[in-house]
Amino acid sequence: MAWIGERDLGTKAVSAAMSATVTLRIDGQNLAVPEGTSIMRAAALAGTDIPKLCATDTLEAFGSCRLCLVEIDGRNGYPASCTTPVADGMVVRTQTDRLAKLRRGVMELYISDHPLDCLTCSANGDCELQDQAGAVGLRDVRYGYEGLNHLAADKDESNPYFTFDPAKCIVCSRCVRACDEIQGTFALTIEGSGFGSKVVASQNDSFLDSDCVSCGACVQACPTSALIEKSVIAQGTPDKAVITTCAYCGVGCTFRAEMRGEQLVRMVPWKDGKANRGHSCVKGRFAWGYANHRDRILKPMIRASVEEPWREVSWDEAIAYTAGEFRRIQAKYGKDSVGGITSSRCTNEETFLVQKLIRQGFGNNNVDTCARVCHSPTGYGLKTTFGTSAGTQDFDSVAHADVIMVIGANPTDGHPVFASRMKQRLREGAKLIVIDPRRTDIVRTPHIAATYHLPLRPGTNVAVLTAIAHVVVTEGLADEAFVRERCDWSEFEDWAAFVAQPQRSPEATEALTGVPAADLRAAARLFAIGGNGAIYYGLGVTEHSQGSSTVMAIANLAMATGNIGREGVGVNPLRGQNNVQGACDMGSFPHEYSGYRHVSDPATRAMFEQAWGVTLDAEPGLRIPNMLDAATDGTFKALFIQGEDILQSDPNTHHVAAGLAAMECVVVQDLFLNETANYAHVFLPGSTFLEKDGTFTNAERRIQRVRKVMEPLNGYGDWEIVQLVAKAIGLDWSYAHPSEIMDEIAALTPTFATVNYDALDRLGSLQWPATEAAPDGTPTMHVDQFVRGKGHFVVTDYIPTDEKTGPRFPLLLTTGRILSQYNVGAQTRRTDNIAWHPEDRLEIHPHDAENRGMRDGDWVSLRSRAGETTLRALITERVAPGVVYTTFHHPATQANVITTDYSDWATNCPEYKVTAVQVAISNGPSDWQQSYQAQAERSRRVLPEAAE
Amino acid sequence: MSTVDHLVYMANQIARELASQCPDRPVAATRDHLRQFWDPRMRQAIVAYLDGGGEHLSEIARGAVAMLHETAERAG
Ligand code: SF4
Numbered sequence A: 001m002a003w004i005g006e007r008d009l010g011t012k013a014v015s016a017a018m019s020a021t022v023t024l025r026i027d028g029q030n031l032a033v034p035e036g037t038s039i040m041r042a043a044a045l046a047g048t049d050i051p052k053l054c055a056t057d058t059l060e061a062f063g064s065c066r067l068c069l070v071e072i073d074g075r076n077g078y079p080a081s082c083t084t085p086v087a088d089g090m091v092v093r094t095q096t097d098r099l100a101k102l103r104r105g106v107m108e109l110y111i112s113d114h115p116l117d118c119l120t121c122s123a124n125g126d127c128e129l130q131d132q133a134g135a136v137g138l139r140d141v142r143y144g145y146e147g148l149n150h151l152a153a154d155k156d157e158s159n160p161y162f163t164f165d166p167a168k169c170i171v172c173s174r175c176v177r178a179c180d181e182i183q184g185t186f187a188l189t190i191e192g193s194g195f196g197s198k199v200v201a202s203q204n205d206s207f208l209d210s211d212c213v214s215c216g217a218c219v220q221a222c223p224t225s226a227l228i229e230k231s232v233i234a235q236g237t238p239d240k241a242v243i244t245t246c247a248y249c250g251v252g253c254t255f256r257a258e259m260r261g262e263q264l265v266r267m268v269p270w271k272d273g274k275a276n277r278g279h280s281c282v283k284g285r286f287a288w289g290y291a292n293h294r295d296r297i298l299k300p301m302i303r304a305s306v307e308e309p310w311r312e313v314s315w316d317e318a319i320a321y322t323a324g325e326f327r328r329i330q331a332k333y334g335k336d337s338v339g340g341i342t343s344s345r346c347t348n349e350e351t352f353l354v355q356k357l358i359r360q361g362f363g364n365n366n367v368d369t370c371a372r373v374c375h376s377p378t379g380y381g382l383k384t385t386f387g388t389s390a391g392t393q394d395f396d397s398v399a400h401a402d403v404i405m406v407i408g409a410n411p412t413d414g415h416p417v418f419a420s421r422m423k424q425r426l427r428e429g430a431k432l433i434v435i436d437p438r439r440t441d442i443v444r445t446p447h448i449a450a451t452y453h454l455p456l457r458p459g460t461n462v463a464v465l466t467a468i469a470h471v472v473v474t475e476g477l478a479d480e481a482f483v484r485e486r487c488d489w490s491e492f493e494d495w496a497a498f499v500a501q502p503q504r505s506p507e508a509t510e511a512l513t514g515v516p517a518a519d520l521r522a523a524a525r526l527f528a529i530g531g532n533g534a535i536y537y538g539l540g541v542t543e544h545s546q547g548s549s550t551v552m553a554i555a556n557l558a559m560a561t562g563n564i565g566r567e568g569v570g571v572n573p574l575r576g577q578n579n580v581q582g583a584c585d586m587g588s589f590p591h592e593y594s595g596y597r598h599v600s601d602p603a604t605r606a607m608f609e610q611a612w613g614v615t616l617d618a619e620p621g622l623r624i625p626n627m628l629d630a631a632t633d634g635t636f637k638a639l640f641i642q643g644e645d646i647l648q649s650d651p652n653t654h655h656v657a658a659g660l661a662a663m664e665c666v667v668v669q670d671l672f673l674n675e676t677a678n679y680a681h682v683f684l685p686g687s688t689f690l691e692k693d694g695t696f697t698n699a700e701r702r703i704q705r706v707r708k709v710m711e712p713l714n715g716y717g718d719w720e721i722v723q724l725v726a727k728a729i730g731l732d733w734s735y736a737h738p739s740e741i742m743d744e745i746a747a748l749t750p751t752f753a754t755v756n757y758d759a760l761d762r763l764g765s766l767q768w769p770a771t772e773a774a775p776d777g778t779p780t781m782h783v784d785q786f787v788r789g790k791g792h793f794v795v796t797d798y799i800p801t802d803e804k805t806g807p808r809f810p811l812l813l814t815t816g817r818i819l820s821q822y823n824v825g826a827q828t829r830r831t832d833n834i835a836w837h838p839e840d841r842l843e844i845h846p847h848d849a850e851n852r853g854m855r856d857g858d859w860v861s862l863r864s865r866a867g868e869t870t871l872r873a874l875i876t877e878r879v880a881p882g883v884v885y886t887t888f889h890h891p892a893t894q895a896n897v898i899t900t901d902y903s904d905w906a907t908n909c910p911e912y913k914v915t916a917v918q919v920a921i922s923n924g925p926s927d928w929q930q931s932y933q934a935q936a937e938r939s940r941r942v943l944p945e946a947a948e
Numbered sequence B: 001m002s003t004v005d006h007l008v009y010m011a012n013q014i015a016r017e018l019a020s021q022c023p024d025r026p027v028a029a030t031r032d033h034l035r036q037f038w039d040p041r042m043r044q045a046i047v048a049y050l051d052g053g054g055e056h057l058s059e060i061a062r063g064a065v066a067m068l069h070e071t072a073e074r075a076g
């Protein structure tokens, strides 16, 4: 469907910086445009919309509908303006009697095979066919509707979010091209020819059963209502739009939240969004229905003990109870007996307030965030080597990469919109190296094949990266000039001597890592000398006992090959949650203030002390796993958790449960009664991203606005709730709007110095550092020098994890996620995305399955040293023999019952990616699952608010 | 794993990594890491463990915890 209120210039822009300027004359008007621009676009820029159907400015011109004909002086015939580029001195006429007649003829043919139910059509008023019929002045159709037509064709309503009505299809193939060019899934084709041609999904499947991943690009590209959102059919076409940012993943797609009155009708990716450039995935585009789900809790609740049912109370009572409990507990057990967890799903402003509440209000540094369990090693590793805890590039950079190395990341599932851009570059010819135990989709997908897939054994990342470095150094492929200029040369020499040792070679480590030495050597050569080399990595790097070392090994490799400090290269962590970068930036770690400054630094502390009017603690606080340890030891008694579900998302569920159960006051602020809330004493209902103002920061350090489109159903934005708690414990907070919180952040954080809401409105987004020197932000970091000065090489010795396989636990379990679900699934499970992933499955290699007499779909028990659960098996060669894999989107599976306490040496980021397990056929849910289910049901009982 | 066992495990893990990363000063680097990232009660617990014999601490970790001890005493 067309984008209401947005101008479509017909064909893509040509970069003015890269091309010469051409001058021409259109309808008597002189204009200058970059060479390569189409006549259609040039005319549109001059204010003249040439009628069109098959062209749209997000796709390559196709030239099939023949509606956009123009006349050009000195040329015969009527060329299509979408496919004809401008030329110097050209004289074009777009409106003549002859053209009008031709266009009416074309239009008449389309309309004669199109139902004329415009007035009752769901796209009425938002249909390009209707608009163009008007534009060409079509008044009557000579052919009648009695002839052959497609008006009776069946609708495909299988996709939960959109329908395909072939009767409305004009076979312009915009959907097919959107799926190919933008999304890169190649799910659609035009079958047949002439009158018989039609759009089909995969092998003539329904949309749901086809390869379609429901990204919505085709729906957006369709000029008619042939492909249309079901929400538009149900609610009618929207009448206004607000730009906001997706609250799911770290890509940070921006959307037009299109409203009809107070109702959200649809989310359409924003063409000017710099992170997504007009694209989206199924989650951000369609899976927002959880905002109104009946499970959402809208009233605050308290209870003295988790054995009791919840009691609904007023906001005043809930806030007073919370403040009273924290003060009581601190008085009894000491200042350091309480703490809090900020949320990577909440805004920067909200996160900043939670850590401020803890530092200023509770007087300690016991604040942590869920980045602990995902990218804390990125923070440590990149800060140590480069001097700043963030990725080095913007997403656009991938368009300049020649060799793309993907390590421990599954971008097509985890970061789908970025994956689409990466795939565009790969289709243009960039080479791909994938280092991953699983054969993820990106390894082989339509029109893309990885040059090398190195299927390493889980837990051997450092050995593999060191072997790659060994090849670079010993074969003389290092970029010595870069290293001499930008890095500490003597550190490089130490590092080079280390990696060059014979025992680090691909051949010497092959038995250990499982990676064929010849492939590894070839991949290393390709990366070192194949042009711009860009590294993208994910949780397969960080969630290991050597997570931080792996990040540093990656940084070493990028520096040694000179792949830092310009477009097309760099070290790029693919961040999990929407605001995980922001939560880290905002001082959510127990040892750092906003902007990654250590709490022991007197100058920084003095700045905050002055602003906040209190003395601040100079000692680092507890991290989440340390809080849980301290709780079981009896020294940590109260926890304020905003928007996180640590019971489901953190490792070793039994240990988390024991820690929570040992506390006297657990406050959960969330949309739903999540699993952690089973152990909570206070529940403060949270708001969705649609109900508040703020900002999120994506994986490219891009700060983008979240805009309120509706009033919070629970009564307050999350920032307001934290402010109420702060006031109740006696703090003097008076923020009237989140923009005031951002002003405080900017005043206290040098890398955010020029960030404010006016600048964000003006520029659309800003990538930090945004300082006086770079007021509009910094797309590429470390351009002239590293933030820390000289790049720092760190020797990273491979140290095997202590989580080892043996006769009792012979397989290695690794965990991950899939496209349609998000994290613990609290939101996506409450949407129709459940159509794609109704349960977690255990992927197992056919060989291992056969040894155990297992068939596809069997219930199997999965046991580790930490615990046991059951789920159904999925037999597949995606995983290597000896490796099994599952997701953790469903609480019934509780995959983290299995994961252990082992964690990254530097940051305590849990070792999710390696657990030794045994798998056996089972009859159904484990004892733990059954007793957990019973306990969860008991814990969720709610007594209604007593009548006044 | 009890909390103190966990702390000992973590201290040894840190020491082992820093032995190769900072070969010139592994003990001091481990001490610095504990100072920067461990809250006071964790540091007190590991110091108490060393006072009780510190049986399972590696050599580097033991040296680092001993240095923590000294700093704490000087400060106290
Ligand atoms: S929704 Fe996306 S993946 Fe599915 S057919 Fe349309 S463009 Fe292709």
Ligand code: SF4
Pocket (backbone or CB within 6 Å): A168, A169, A170, A171, A172, A173, A174, A175, A176, A199, A218, A221, A222, A223, A224, A226, A227
């Ligand atoms: S479904 Fe829409 S976009 Fe696709 S060919 Fe038909 S009219 Fe064009």
Ligand code: SF4
Pocket (backbone or CB within 6 Å): A246, A247, A248, A249, A250, A251, A252, A253, A276, A280, A281, A282, A283, A284, A285, A415, A416, A417, A418
């Ligand atoms: S989930 Fe991620 S990729 Fe999908 S729309 Fe949201 S931000 Fe974009």
Ligand code: FES
Pocket (backbone or CB within 6 Å): A051, A052, A053, A054, A055, A062, A063, A064, A065, A066, A067, A068, A080, A081, A082, A083
């Ligand atoms: S718009 Fe140019 S041929 Fe269709």
